Each structure stands twice: as structure tokens, then as C-alpha cells.
Amino acid sequence: MTLRAAGIIAEYNPFHNGHAYQLSQVRTQTDADLIVVAMSGNWVQRGEPALMDKWQRAQAALVSGVDLVVELPTTSAVQPAHLFAAGGVQVLAALGCQWLAFGTEHPDLDYGQLMAHLPTNPATFKRFDQTYATLFQGYLRDQTGITLNAANDILGFFYALANRQAGSPLRLVPLPRRGSQHNDQRIADQAHFASATAIRTAALADDWDAVRSVVPETTLAALQTTQLTSWEDFWPLLRYQLISSAVTDLGALYQMREGVEYRLKKAALPATSFAAFMHAVKTKRYTYTRLQRQATSVLLQTKPAEMLAGPQYLRVLGYNAVGRQYLHQIKKHVALPLVSRADREWQQKLGALDNRAGLVRSLVTGVAQDDGRIPVMFPDSQRLSRKLP
């Protein structure tokens, strides 16, 4: 029997009840035999370190019913929505998924209608990036009457677009989201669902009563027993990098446009925390998210060339028995090489950026991320969580 897979693009930062609800929906709304997730690694789309590392988050996903977790490489994961979406679609398509399920504010959005009214000049897309988002949304509204405002509607649109550009290998399964909006900052009383943002804030503040109501037990246990990281943990390193780097070297890093390197460098010395730093550099011109991604470029010393390639490999983070069977089924004809163990060659070449993101994380947590790590196997999990000396 040939297994058929539904794919999800996620961060699971952390895995919460809304994610669990989404998994149950995927099972009822598709004929998939398993669920495959392309998940961000140690740095996430908003330009932040993940609260828990990629292995811990893969573990949480497997416990809650995901069958196979593959890393969305940093080159796609820490990017504006359209590049994030494109990278996720490439990974899932390369893994032979048949469906792409995603949560959205308006699951009844007419993607066909939107796709039919894209700008016909391909150069418009080539030039497209976050800066043009407003113009682009305006164009679509004029053409179709559909307003793309909500964060996950926009992401859904980019999934549809990336899928179309890849020759439509995936069948789209838009799903309603349960609970709060993506950007809600707080967990509401008696809620069973909350945004990941609100959950991260509560977890970092040790507000476990609030967190308990909106995440599975295993996520709660993991959050309570793990060294959680936020930008504040990396602030001394970012500050040092901004201070010691020549401004021309900063300017050569990814997304460091319009002289923002001067602004970042100037704000580094007086700021005593990442929050104070962000407060100092924030203007109407730059979104918080964009500034955080630029800060990530500085911390990881990311060069433009490293970020221009889409996903080049399929790094397996974890699987259960069905996931393993599926890997066996596809391994002969996957479109990108499967990487189950990060050898020296991968760490130094194709995987250099992911490896670096993990190394910098490990400077704070002491937990190795790529060197010697093998995929999480569930339920027979023999996780190798080697402490750095």
C-alpha cells in the first residue's frame, strides 16, 4: 500500500491546542495516511530564537500525532511571508506530499479567483518583497474584490502562489483557526486556545496557570523543564557583534538595506537589553519583525548568498513508525537529498547556516544542535541530548 501524506508548514513555537486541533482537522478533511510537517529550526520567521530547540519542538509534534517532521531550512524559515511560504511548499512537494493544510482566518477565501488575477508581468513577482506588500494587496483587491489583511490569509495566499509556481503539486486544504488571533498578546481567562505569541510571553514569565489551559500536557512539561530562550539571552552577543563589526561589514549582511546598519550600530552601546535596543531602533519605516530579522542577520553573520537559495535538502528531525515507513517509501525518488545525520560536510557546506544557528543557540543553552544529533524517534525515543562540555 502506498502511503499518502498531508503536509503542514509550521513553527510549533510552542506546539499548542490550536495546532492539535489543526491535526484533527487534517485527518477528517483529507484521505491522508500520515501528516508531514515542515518546521522552522532554531530561529523562526519573526527573526527570533525559538523558545525551545528544533528537537524539543519536533518531539512535541510527534507526541501530538505528527508522523514526520522535516526542518524548514533557515534560508526559508527566517524570511518574509512569501519566501517562508515558498520554502515550505518546496520542502513538502519534495517530500511527495499530496495535500497542504493550513490554518487561515478565512478558509473560504477564493484562492482560484486570486490566482487568476495575479499580475501578468513576471517581473512584478521578482521584485516583490515585504516592502511592496501593501501595494500588492491593493492590486489584488482592485482585481478581485478580496481583501488580504489577516496574517494567515496572507500566508495562505503565498502558499497558494508558491504551489502554483511549483506546478501545483499540492492540493490546498484551508482550515479555520481555533481560538485567538495570531497576534493576541495575552492568554484570555478560561481560554482553551491562545496565540503562540501569548503562550511564549506567559511561559517566559512562568505563568504556568495560563499556559496549562492552552497547550497539551507534554508541551507544558517540556516548557517547564527546559531552558527557554528569547532574544534577551543573545543580546550580549548581538551587542558585541554590532560594536566590534565595521559598519561596512554589517552593511554586507543579509537584508541590511538603506543604511539601517548605522542605526543598529549606534543603538547597541547605550542599550542594556534587547527590548531597549529594539525600542531605540524602531521607527514607522521598519516593522518590528523586519528589524528582528536584521538583528538575526547580524547575530548569525548571514550573507545574502546564503539566503538566496531555497531549500537544498530535507533534514529529518523526527518520525514515528508511520513516518519511518513513509521515508522508506519516498527515499528513492525524493527531489532533494534526505539528511538524517549532519555530517561534517553538510555542516560546513549545504547546512552551514542551519548549523551556525544551532551553534549560536548552543552557546546559550549548552545543548548541541546538529553535531552528532539523530532524528527523534517516537515512541521509542532515544534522544541524544549531548551537553556541550
Place this chain on the structure above:
Amino acid sequence: MTLRAAGIIAEYNPFHNGHAYQLSQVRTQTDADLIVVAMSGNWVQRGEPALMDKWQRAQAALVSGVDLVVELPTTSAVQPAHLFAAGGVQVLAALGCQWLAFGTEHPDLDYGQLMAHLPTNPATFKRFDQTYATLFQGYLRDQTGITLNAANDILGFFYALANRQAGSPLRLVPLPRRGSQHNDQRIADQAHFASATAIRTAALADDWDAVRSVVPETTLAALQTTQLTSWEDFWPLLRYQLISSAVTDLGALYQMREGVEYRLKKAALPATSFAAFMHAVKTKRYTYTRLQRQATSVLLQTKPAEMLAGPQYLRVLGYNAVGRQYLHQIKKHVALPLVSRADREWQQKLGALDNRAGLVRSLVTGVAQDDGRIPVMFPDSQRLSRKLP
């Protein structure tokens, strides 16, 4: 009356009884009206952070009788002996000093004889650097019968050489050194003199009984009330820099020759301290000092172009009444610009490397080094030791 100055090139890391003894010798053996010191700043010749910052060390020198302290810029201070010596001679000559006094193991060494037998091919000097030291010493021994082995004899030779190359503006005053050898690691019982190396080790170990016997009271008090720094304090930053930098970027830093950047990068992750790191990278091929200077290049992200220029300015760190009078006397015709206050232009251009060295120090200590600092005035010292927020 025209004041006549004797110059000393020093690190005062920290100022000890041997330095005090040297000052008394200079007063008796020259007709100088004042003593001017060209002193290393926040990073010293062996490629280490100074134990105390340049302002604290200038203060200690002034208390003990030095009249004027000028910074030996990092471009000369963190260099092999011949470049260190050349920079010091340039600074003292530019300040109009008439004598250059220096401690040496063999004050009766015949510098005239050595100078008369230098290799005649100028290209030999151009190619000269530490790597060729042994060959060069062998050549001089063959030519003159004089063996240059001891550290301060070699330094003295380079002072003589630099002075000769500058047209002999300074009269050399070789002085006997009191007490222990430069490299003695421990303070001997009942000693009144000890090497700066031994004193640093004792001070970092809070062994104040030992330190007390070999330094002036003011040095002791300063050491006991100051946050002393060593490489260990900067290890987390150096480690992060080695891990996050591309090996090609490391290779483009100053003195990063023969692929040593691979060696440094590889050793960074497993090492849990600077000492362990140095132990891992040390081989017969590289001296400890050279490796520390390379580590300094990485920490301060020093480019070769920044280090190729000799001193470009005379940064005044402190003075007493006589020193001030002398500054007034020479200010119209100094060969390099006097810098008493580090303005924004100096910090960003000519003084960028010194400024960066101070900023990185201040990340550990919280004490600003250049921004807003004014020279130490003794005895009416109104030191501005502004804490960073």
C-alpha cells in the same frame, strides 16, 4: 626655560616597584626635566586585555612620578617586538623627547656595534618579522659576537634600530632591570620586585600578601578596588565570534596567516575557557603570544589595513603640572596631532581601532573608555569614570 623630556615605552600592566625604580634611574642618569611615557592602551603587546584600563594605569604612573602619559595606539601596541618598538619610538620622537630610557638584561650591550652590522639589504628588514627572529639573531651573532636572547635585550635592540631608522632623534639610555626576569611566573618570597606577569597572576588570584610586597601602595589599592580583566572575561565573546564568523572572514583578519583560522575556529566550540582554547590551539609552530594576538584580531575584528599604519596621533591619557607645561611647550610643533578628547570624528576614523578596543572592554566592565573621557590630571584628578547605563 625649555623643558627637556626623557621618554619611556611601557605597559604598566600593572605599575610595580621595578617601574618605580626605573623612574628614579631616569632622573639620575639623564638631565631630563620630566618623564614622558608612551603606554599601551586597553590591549597589550602579548595580545591580552590589560588588567586595568588605560586611565587607571595612567593614574598609577602619574602618582608614581611620571609627568605625562600618552597612549601607544593599538596599531603599535598589539604587535611583535619590532613594530611595538618602532611605534613607541615614533610617539616619543613626535612628542619631542630627547632621551629614550629602557630596562634591559644587559645595559652594557654595544648597540653601536649591533647597528654597524645590520644587514645592508633593506629588503631584509622589510621582510623581517617575528617569524624570522631566530635567523636574524643568528646573523647578528655571526657578525658581532653578541647574542640577543633575553626579551628586553631584543626589545632594546629594536628600540635602537627604530631610533636609527627615524634619524636618531632620541639618545638611548639602557638601564639595568631590578628583580626578577620578565617571564617569571611567581612572586618570590620576601621579594621587592617581581615580573608583571607574576603580579597579574597573583592579583587575579587575590593573593594580596604577595602583591603587596612588589607594587607601590597606590597600585595595590587600585588593584584591590577595580574589576580586573583577563582573557577569560572575553572568552564568551571570542568563542561566539569564532563560531559565527565564516572562516574566510576570519582569514581576512590581521595576522591570520597559514590557515590558522581553521585551527582557531575548530577549537572554539569544545573549549570551555580561554585557557582550554589556548591549550587546544598551541603547537610548536605558533608561540603563545602570537596566538593571543591572533585571538585579539578576532575579538576586535582587526583588519590588516588598520594595523599597517604606525601611530597617527598622540592621545593624551594624563599629566601633572609639569606634563601640562610640557604639552603647552610642544603643542605648536608636534609631529602628530595631539588628541586630548576623543570626539566622534576621531572615534570613527583615526582612532577607530583604539575606540573599538575600549568599547569591547567596556562590555565587560561597564566603564566607558573613550567616549567623553578626558585626561587624568594629577594631583587635581577629576576623573570622569562614567558608567555605561
